[in-house]
Amino acid sequence: MTRTARHAVRRMAQEEAQYGRAVLFAPVYMGAGAIIWFELDTDPPLAAISAGFAISVAALLLRREAGPVVRHLLLAAALLLFGMLLAQWQTWRAATVMLDTPVTTTVTGRIEEREADARGRWRYVLELQSTQAPALGRAPGMVTAFVRGQEQPFDLGDIIQGRARLTPPAGPALPGLHDFAFGAFFDGIGANGYFYGLPKLMSPAGDATNDGSFIGRADIWLTKFRSGIGDRIRTILPGDTGAFAASLVTDERRAISDETTEALRVSGLAHIIAISGLNMALSAGIFYVGLRYLFSLFPGAAQAWPTKKIAAFGALVTVTAYYMISGFGVSAERAFVMMAIMLVAVLFDRPSLSLRNVALSAIAILILSPSEALGPSFQMSFAATLALVSGYSLWQRRPSREGGLLRLRIFSPLAVVFRFFGGIASTSFVGGLSTAIFSIEHFHRLATYGLVANLAAMPVVSFVVMPVGMLAVLLMPFGLDYYPWQVTGVGLDAVTAIAKTVAAWGGNIPFARLPLWLFPTIVAGFLLMTMLRTKLRHAGAVLIAASIAIAALTPETPKTEVLISEDGELVALLRNGKLEPNRERPPDFIFGQWQQALALFDQQPPKMLPADDTTPTRKAKTGPPLRLDFNQQKILRDAMAAALDTVPEGGFACHRKDWCAAILDNGRILLTIDNAAYLGPACDIADLVVIPVRLRLNICRSGAQLFTGATLRRSGSVEIDLASEKPEIITAFQGVQRAWNRHRAYDWRSNTFVTSRDISSLSDSDG
Known part of the structure; x- marks a missing residue:
């Protein structure tokens, strides 16, 4: 770099410092610190982080005469460590007890939340009070459970009891994918499940023995109020229309059908159903503009009172009420904080749309919930807001304004229309472009027709859905909301039609996992x-x-891989550009994530072998343990070997669901078995054996690599890369010492956390 270039860079850096741009990077450093802390395999030493933070702050205060680069580096170090401390603090605050293993038990719990889904089921969030037959020694505090076939739901605050199947929140479907247990831990949910039949009511809400604390009663009252609004809307507007309308007010989205939800995602209109910045901005803007217009009708009052600040305060009250009835969702919390800061800025005569306000909003969210820095909702929301505010700032500094024709009075209506649709187009383009990389990284797809869909749908949302919907909510206490909701429903039907039309065009481009860097x-x-x-x-x-x-x-080397789910039930080969599972109907929850992450939607189902009565099998998992004598083991061994001759072109050959065999590209043999009695013959035949049963063994006596329910519980899902000379085994977890995955090391028999072996030792095997 020449001296002139260095001088120019130094001058621009000084200009950035004069404008206070360094402050904007504060949430970036805090978020990076939180992400680093959460991504580590073990909790870093708190004393070391605290000492480093104290030293950084002290150096920053003592070195005031240092140059801007040194001071910026010290500030970055302090904020990075501060973000790590916030992550540690949130983890301590959460302290969620996670269920360690799937179990069927009798559950007794108080209903804290409820929500209907598109299949007619009711999803309850229960504060667990007791478990029986068996009684869990390490029971979660909160669980979610579905109830099927219930016409009239239980009330919030009711205590119910029923036989339920509970499972721990799922880990990543593949190493590096979304960890559902991580989010559940910070949401306070320790298990998910469903009831067998209808649970019975043990104690209704309002019972003297069921009152709870004042805060608990207030929370239940607010939740009931919100639930009542959703029920009222769905009564007036049945089907997807009512579910869509309720999602805009109460953030209850499960009742929207999968077809409509997918259409909104593919068309780039999914942001409408989330209570996010758009909804908060429209509700605040409608109230703010409406109140200022009302004051303008009275010139005396407009001149005597600070109408702008009064309108801003009214808008702040509006978005606060909106946030309270929305259920305190993460996206709603983030949108409320951002909008509240901008409205408070108006009260103090500060610019409302500024990058500094965006930074303050991000800092507030990171202090409250630093775990959100890892989530796509947080990242996409602030990326879009950052791009829009930055773009607006550049637009204000542009050298030229509107053309001469648009300045003429006769073209004023045209100018209004041009500005409106131009604003929608530019907002959609900038917002879509800024969130593209996040959509690809987290959802492995990109909606390319979002601009067209937003141009068609946003006028309906802005002029019909949100204003009339807000009027309907205000009229609801008086019972006058029927016709406003009908008008809102017409608008939402139009939005749904637009979404389905645009989704039918295609344009949903799949992307495989990106390189880590x-x-x-x-x-x-x-x-x-x-x-x-x-x-x-x-x-x-x-x-x-x-x-x-x-x-x-960079050329991408074709890979042949083995994918193993964390429960060992599903195994697939990635070969010749398609997935080859060991199940005719693989579970969509796991297999769908595999397809999205790998951008592979072609699959080769296994070849099902004819039923053979000579092959020992067990017809039901509930039956007695199957034991094989020497002759039966020989028959099974011969059947497995013969099955390999039927799959010369790849894929699995399966005998019912009992066992499946496949030959890998490197010549090694893979066997999946469903019963521990098959282990001996499988280990004799195969080089890799997968069994979902929890065994004490972790390697076959023959030396074959063994993946059992026990090893997979500690490692999570597994991916084996066969492209290299020595197969590389990649696991979802390198250790189970973090708060959100430590339950994987719990042994209910001894009521202790077992010291698990180092999962990385799996990769030391020759595969």
Whole structure:
């Protein structure tokens, strides 16, 4: 770099510092610290983090005469460590007890939340009070459970009892994918499940023995109020229309059918059903503009009173009420904090749309819930807001304004229409472009027709759905909300029709998993582009372009892989551009995630062998343990060997659901078995054996690699890369010492946490 270039960079850096741009990076450093803390395999030493934070803060205070670069680095170190401390603090606050193993037990619990889904089931969130037959020694505090076939739901606060099947929250379907247990831990949910039949009411809400604390009663009252609003809306507007309308007010989205939900996602309109910045901005904007217009009808009052601040305060009250009836969801919390900061800025005569306010909102969310930094909702919301506010700032500083024709009075109506649709188009384009990389990283797909869908749908949402829906909510206490909801329903039907029409065009591009380095590199470039003011921001564009070019030009070596679910029930081969599962009908929850992450939707089902009475089998899992004598083992061994001759072109050959055999590209043999009695013959034949049963063994006597329910419980899902000379075994967890996965090491027999072997030792095997 020449002296002139260094001088220019130094001058631009000083200009950025003068505008206070360094402050904008505070939430970035805090979020990075939280992400690092959560991604580690073990809890880092708290004393070391605290000492490092104290030293960084002390150095920052003592080195005031240091240059801007040194001070920025010290600030970054302090905020990074502060983010790690916040992550530790939130984990301590959560302290959720996670169920360690699937179990069927009699559950007694108080209903804290309820919600209907599209299949007519009721989902209850229960505060668990007791379990029986068996009594759990380490019972979760909160569980979710579905009830089928219930016409009249239980009331909030009711204590119910019933036989239920509970399972721990699922881990990642593949290493690196979304960990559902992580989110459940910080939501306070320790288990998911369903009731066998209808549970019985033990104590109704309002019973003297069932009152709870004042805060608990207030929370139940508010939840009942919210649930009553949703029930009222769905009574007036049945079907998807009512479920759609209720989701905009109370954030209850499960009642929307899968077809409509998928159409909204594919068309790029899914943001409408989430109570996010759009909903909060429209509700606040409608109230703010309406109140200012009302004051303008009285010139005396408008001149005597600060009508702008009064309108802002009224809008703040509106979004606060909206947030309270929305159920305190994560997206609603984030949108409320952002909107509240912007409205408070108006009260103090500060600019409401500024990057500093966005940064303050992000800091507030990270202090309250640093775990959200890992979630796609947090990342996409702030990415879109950051891009829009930054783009608006650049637009204000543009050298030219509207053309001369649009300034003429005769073209005023045209100018209004042009500005409105131009605003929708630019907002949709910038918002879609800024969240594209996050959609690809987290959901492995990209909606390419989102701009068209938003141009068609947003006028309906802005002028019909939100204003009339807000009027309907205000009229609901008086029973005058029927016709406003009907009008709102017409608008929502139009939005649904637009979503289904655009979704039918296709345009939903699937993406396989990105290289590990690509996502953080593009995000870093995006942050530079949107948070810097001078020409230094162009370095972000260069970084993004270079990253995409390197990823596109780097040849991708075709892989043959073995995928194993965390329960060992589902195994698949990735070969010749398609997935080859060991089940004719693989469970969609796991298999669908595999397909999305690998962008492979073609599959080769297993070849089902004819039923053979000579092959020993057990017809039901509930039957007695199957034991094989020497002759039966020989018959089974011969049947497994013969099955391998039937799959020369790949795929599995399966005998019922008892066992499946496959030959890998490297010549090794893979067997999946359903019963421990098959282990001996399987180990004699195969090089890799997968069994969902929890065994004490972790390797066959023959030396074959063994994946059991016990080893998979500690390792999570497994992916085996066969492309290299020595197969590489990748596990979802390198250890089970974090608070959200420690339950995997719990032994209910001894009521202790068993010291698990190092999962990385799996990769030391020759496969």
